[in-house]
Amino acid sequence: MRVPVGMPLRESEAIVLRTTRLGEADKIVSLLTRQWGRLRAVAAGARRPKSRWGALFEPMTHLRAWIFERENRDLLRMNSADLIESFFDMQKEYRIQVATNYLGEVTERLLPEREANERAFRLLVAVLKGLKVSGEVNRPLGYFDYWMLKLGGFLPDFERCHNCGRDMGQGAFYGPGSEGLVCRDCKPPAAASPLPKNDLRTMALACSQPLDKWLRTQRVGDSIRVRLFLEEVIRTHAERELVTVGMLKEEG
Amino acid sequence: MKDYAEPLARLIEELKRLPGIGQKSAQRIAFHLQRVPREEAERLAAAVHEVKDKIRLCSRCNNLTDRDICEFCSDPTRSADVICVVESPFNVVAIEKTREFHGQYHVLHGALSPLQGIGPEQLKIKSLLERLKGGVKELIIATNPNVEGEATAIYLSKLIKPLGVRVTRIAMGIPVGSELDFADEVTMLKAIEGRREI
Ligand SMILES: [Zn+2]
Ligand SMILES: [Zn+2]
Numbered sequence: 001m002r003v004p005v006g007m008p009l010r011e012s013e014a015i016v017l018r019t020t021r022l023g024e025a026d027k028i029v030s031l032l033t034r035q036w037g038r039l040r041a042v043a044a045g046a047r048r049p050k051s052r053w054g055a056l057f058e059p060m061t062h063l064r065a066w067i068f069e070r071e072n073r074d075l076l077r078m079n080s081a082d083l084i085e086s087f088f089d090m091q092k093e094y095r096i097q098v099a100t101n102y103l104g105e106v107t108e109r110l111l112p113e114r115e116a117n118e119r120a121f122r123l124l125v126a127v128l129k130g131l132k133v134s135g136e137v138n139r140p141l142g143y144f145d146y147w148m149l150k151l152g153g154f155l156p157d158f159e160r161c162h163n164c165g166r167d168m169g170q171g172a173f174y175g176p177g178s179e180g181l182v183c184r185d186c187k188p189p190a191a192a193s194p195l196p197k198n199d200l201r202t203m204a205l206a207c208s209q210p211l212d213k214w215l216r217t218q219r220v221g222d223s224i225r226v227r228l229f230l231e232e233v234i235r236t237h238a239e240r241e242l243v244t245v246g247m248l249k250e251e252g
Numbered sequence: 253m254k255d256y257a258e259p260l261a262r263l264i265e266e267l268k269r270l271p272g273i274g275q276k277s278a279q280r281i282a283f284h285l286q287r288v289p290r291e292e293a294e295r296l297a298a299a300v301h302e303v304k305d306k307i308r309l310c311s312r313c314n315n316l317t318d319r320d321i322c323e324f325c326s327d328p329t330r331s332a333d334v335i336c337v338v339e340s341p342f343n344v345v346a347i348e349k350t351r352e353f354h355g356q357y358h359v360l361h362g363a364l365s366p367l368q369g370i371g372p373e374q375l376k377i378k379s380l381l382e383r384l385k386g387g388v389k390e391l392i393i394a395t396n397p398n399v400e401g402e403a404t405a406i407y408l409s410k411l412i413k414p415l416g417v418r419v420t421r422i423a424m425g426i427p428v429g430s431e432l433d434f435a436d437e438v439t440m441l442k443a444i445e446g447r448r449e450i
Contacts, residue, residue, distance in 0.1 A: 018367055023272050049439070058399050059367075092402045094364055094372075101366035243369045250371065 009068050009079065012036055015124050016061045017104040021047065029057050029078060031065065032107055032124060037115040041067050041076040053081065060087040060100050060128055090132045095251050099137045102244040103127060103144060109238040110152060123147045130211045137251075139206075139215060142223035145230035146207040154237050156180035158200040170197055174229055179236050181229070192229075199226050260286065312383065314359040314376045316341045324357055331355045333389040337380065337408065339363050339396055347394060350441040355392070358383065363400035364407060372407065381411075390418040392447055409450045420447040 012033040019027045027046040031039050046053045056063055062085040068077040091097045107124060111117055123144065130140035149155040161168050162180025171194030173187035174180070181195065182188070203226040206214050235242055256264065260282055267278035285293050309315070310322035317323070324330060324344070334355030338344055344357050360375045384391070393408055395401030409419045423446030 021271070023274070055398075088399060088402075091399045092406045094403050094407045097364060097399065097403045098366045098371075105367055244366045247366045247369075247371050 009066055010036060011064065011066050013084065013121070014039075014063055014065045015121070015128070016057050016059055016063070017108055018059060019043075019046075019057050025051075027057055028075065030104075030108060032111070032121055033065070033067075034118055034121045035116060036067075037117050038108065038111045038113050039067065039076055040113070041065070041078040043078045043081075055086070055088065056081050056083060058086070058088050059091065059104060061085075062087070062125060062128070087128050087132060090135070093135075095137060096131055096135070098244060098247050098251050099131060099141055100128070102141065102242075102248055105242055105244045106144075106148060106234055106238070109240070109242065110148060110234070117151070119151055120148070123151070126211045130215055133212070134215045136215070137248075138224055138227060140211065141248075142203065142227035142230065143207055143211045143214065145227055145234055146203065149230060149233060149237075152237070154179070154233060156233060158197075158204055161186055168197070171195070172197065172200060174232060176232070177236050178229075178232055180233070195225055195229060199223075203227075309359075312379075313357045314361060314379065315344055315357055329354070332386065334392065335380075335383065335388055335390075336392040336394050338394050339401065339404075343394060343396075346440055347444070349437045350444065352441055353444060355390075360395070360404070363395050363404040365400045375404070377408070377411070380408075384412065384415055384417055388417055390420060392420050392422065392444070393450070394422045394444070405450060419450055421450045422447045 010033075012035040014031040014033040017030040017032055017038075019029050022028045022042060025045050025047045027043045029041055029043050029046075031041065033039055043053055043057060045051045046057055055061075061083065063081045063083055065081040066079040068079045070077055087100065091100055103124060107120070111120055127140045127144045130143065131137070134140065146155065156162060157180060158172070159167060161183040162178075163182045163186035166183055168181060168183045171184055172181035173184065173191040173194050174182070175188035175190045175192065178188070181200075184194075187194075203223050206223065231245060231248075235245060255261075263282045263285065264275075264278045267273055267281050268275060270278075273281070285296070306318045307316050308318075310317045310325055311320050312325045313322060315322045315324065319326075331354055335358050336347060336353060336355055337358045337360060338347070339360055339362060341359055344359065347353050347357075358376070358380050360377070360380075362370050362375055364370060364372065364375070391408070391412060393405040395404045405421050409421075413419050422443040
């Protein structure tokens, strides 16, 4: 493989977030790479049946990619790629497909392009493995929401009111467009029913361990309400509406 | 876009919106259209108009047609016992090329793709369920061999098998990640012949 001077070839592990069609037979692959953050690269001929790329660019495929920088071009170019792990089969189930699409959409929306974020990469891999092993949506997504917010510095305080700073006591409130939790006195008019302090503490504790360890315990229902709250905060920070959030709600 | 006279620039801009057409191709086509005899350019414009005026969805299978019921649905030699479900009207063409399928079609107009806001509600599934009440024996699912197509196949199979209809999926002689439109006749034929129950 010849590498022209001034056009470095980058090698990195990556997760495929989504692909879009380009021209007659190419794909633009949106990736979260371990070393270089989020990138978009062209994979030439990837839609042809006899393409050398095969099934590599199906959503959420974990691969090793060799990416080529082209001078004066916006898009990078993928030179080659090897499969590390496929997450294809689990997504045949629509419920899981909605969940993985949510992971992709949030990652694209919250992480800026070409800004390295290895912890976010490791988080995404762990969450995909969690979905694959457990077939469960709730805890893997709750874990993802918690850590995406935490890594971005947006994780709300679970103890003190976002507005007045006082201890929230037993009930913590939030509403549409919330960035944090507020006390009974500060609650917004369209507030959801309060989150019990216990649920919040359980969630923080659960997320302080590796996801696979959490998934080995039997407490499946733990995180649903807290997860919905974290999703609301993610929506607030994503600025534009997230398409997949509504679809997650329909799936329960 | 000050490089061209305004009408030419506008044509180039419109052409660039077409799938697979970039700046260079758009320029080439625009210059070509400017050079050809007026009648030739007008035939193209008229053809576009006619498609917009006359083509609609078949009220039974959602394929593109210029009548209420399309040629496949109204052909008495085609069996109404077997329905082949595809994502797009393109795929009907690919399957017809094999000359071996003699049933009817149902076009979903997409596949499950949450990122694009496409869930079951956005696909032509309700009208498919209606058709199944007419005593259909087999449903062959020929969605694309990618995550979206597979998820759609499994979703339909879960929905429809309890109704007592045999549900099959075309064989994956067609590589994952590619598109049915690209499959040659032989591959497509093998895929239909090798279908299995899901
Ligand atoms: Zn307060
Ligand atoms: Zn029809």
